[in-house]
Amino acid sequence: MSAAQLRETMTDCLSEALSGSHEARQKALQMLDSITKVSPQNRSLLAQIDDAIPALLNLSKSSSAMIETLSLSILFNLSLNPDLKRSLADTKTIFLLNSMILLPSSPESSRLAASLVCSLAMLDKNKAKFGVAGTIQSLVKAVSWHRGPAAHHLLSSLAELVQFHGNCTVAVRSGAVPVLIQIVENNDGEDLAGTSLAVLGLLGRFDEGLNALRKTEDIVSLMINVLKRRCMLSKEGAAEILLRLFDESEDIIRDASRAPDSLTALADLSVRGSAKAREKATLLMKKMIEANVDSDVDGESMFNFQWQ
Numbered sequence: 001m002s003a004a005q006l007r008e009t010m011t012d013c014l015s016e017a018l019s020g021s022h023e024a025r026q027k028a029l030q031m032l033d034s035i036t037k038v039s040p041q042n043r044s045l046l047a048q049i050d051d052a053i054p055a056l057l058n059l060s061k062s063s064s065a066m067i068e069t070l071s072l073s074i075l076f077n078l079s080l081n082p083d084l085k086r087s088l089a090d091t092k093t094i095f096l097l098n099s100m101i102l103l104p105s106s107p108e109s110s111r112l113a114a115s116l117v118c119s120l121a122m123l124d125k126n127k128a129k130f131g132v133a134g135t136i137q138s139l140v141k142a143v144s145w146h147r148g149p150a151a152h153h154l155l156s157s158l159a160e161l162v163q164f165h166g167n168c169t170v171a172v173r174s175g176a177v178p179v180l181i182q183i184v185e186n187n188d189g190e191d192l193a194g195t196s197l198a199v200l201g202l203l204g205r206f207d208e209g210l211n212a213l214r215k216t217e218d219i220v221s222l223m224i225n226v227l228k229r230r231c232m233l234s235k236e237g238a239a240e241i242l243l244r245l246f247d248e249s250e251d252i253i254r255d256a257s258r259a260p261d262s263l264t265a266l267a268d269l270s271v272r273g274s275a276k277a278r279e280k281a282t283l284l285m286k287k288m289i290e291a292n293v294d295s296d297v298d299g300e301s302m303f304n305f306q307w308q
Contacts, residue, residue: 003045010035010046014055022064029059029070036077043081046074053078057093065106072100072112079116085123094133101138107148114139114153118160127164136161136170144179147192155195162202169208177203177212185222190231197226197237204244213241214248220255227265227281232274239269239280246287253291256284263288 001009009031016028036043046052053075060071078084097113104110117135120126130136139158146154158176161167180196187193203209213219219241226238245252256262263285270281 003041006035006042007045007049010052011049014049014052017059018055022067025059026064026066026070029067029074033070033073033077036074040081043078043084047078047081047084047087053088057096060096060100065109068105069108069112072109072116076112076116076119079119082123085120085126089120089123089126089129091129091133094130094135098133098135098138101135101142101154104150107150110142110146110148110150111153114142114150114157118153118157121157121160124164127161127167130161131164131167131170136167136176137174140171140174140176140179143183144175151192152195155192155199159195159199159202162199165206168203168206172203172208172212177209177216181216181219181222184226184234187229190229190234193226193229194231194233194237197234197241201237201240201244204241210244210248213245214252220245220252221259224256224259224262224265227269228261232277235269235273236277236280239277239284242284243280243287246284250291253288257288257292 013028013032017025017032020028032046036046056071056075060068060075062068062071075088079088097117100109100113101117104113117130117139121130136158139154139161143151143154143158158171162171162176177200180200183196184193184200200209200213204213216222223238223242223245226234229235242256246256266281266285266288270278270285273281
């Protein structure tokens with residue numbers, strides 16, 4: 001099919017999606033969804049059609065769950081083109097996505113809205129737009145009560161947005177740290193816990209996030225316990241957080257040294273973990289041993305070994 005023919009087909013599909021019967025609208029949107037999944041050129045061609053994007057945004061507000069999800073799916077497809085990310089992330093679109101995240105009509109609409117936020121936020125210039133438009137607060141609220149299929153996508157969107165310093169501040173002030181800690185503690189799923197720990201690690205790069213982590217009750221023992229879990233993403237995240245906490249205070253290193261099996265867990269990770277986990281575990285053990293040597297000089301060891 002030539003570009004001219006494809007453009008004509010897309011134009012006809014848009015017209016049908018806006019004015020046809022429910023069945024015709026659904027078929028038209030399914031066609032557009034399939035076409036825009038195929039190639040970046042097809043996405044650019046659809047975006048160039050007059051009022052195509054506003055039309056899809058209006059359709060995403062449909063009371064029909066199928067029409068809504070198909071429209072969101074097409075918008076997500078368009079967002080995969082780097083040159084379309086900036087124009088798609090206008091204020092009206094962001095507010096619409098915020099409302100879908102907070103009050104989704106279905107699990108699929110929540111998943112697609114979060115995925116669209118994540119895709120658009122991959123353009124660094126868009127990160128601040130979402131930060132000032134309330135998306136961080138919406139994601140934190142949704143994550144606090146959402147444990148369904150969309151939870152991972154919500155967390156991934158949050159992880160993408162908090163790579164921008166200003167958004168980290170907003171996330172911490174919105175209560176992200178205790179919400180994410182609760183997910184880790186509940187251990188509802190290693191995938192969710194691992195992504196939550198990755199977000200906490202990103203928040204811990206800056207003073208606001210690190211201070212919130214330090215104030216969390218039993219944070220050290222929780223991270224040590226995570227090191228004993230099966231999920232490597234969780235272990236990497238816990239090790240990253242412990243490294244940042246260790247750099248802050250020798251008291252924290254002392255607390256870690258007193259935790260049951262802390263060295264055993266780190267030693268195991270340094271041998272059987274991923275390359276990233278092995279590196280972090282080695283650094284953590286080095287810091288603990290160095291701190292122990294300093295304590296020995298003062299006449300008190302931090303390690304309480306029990307000989308049998």
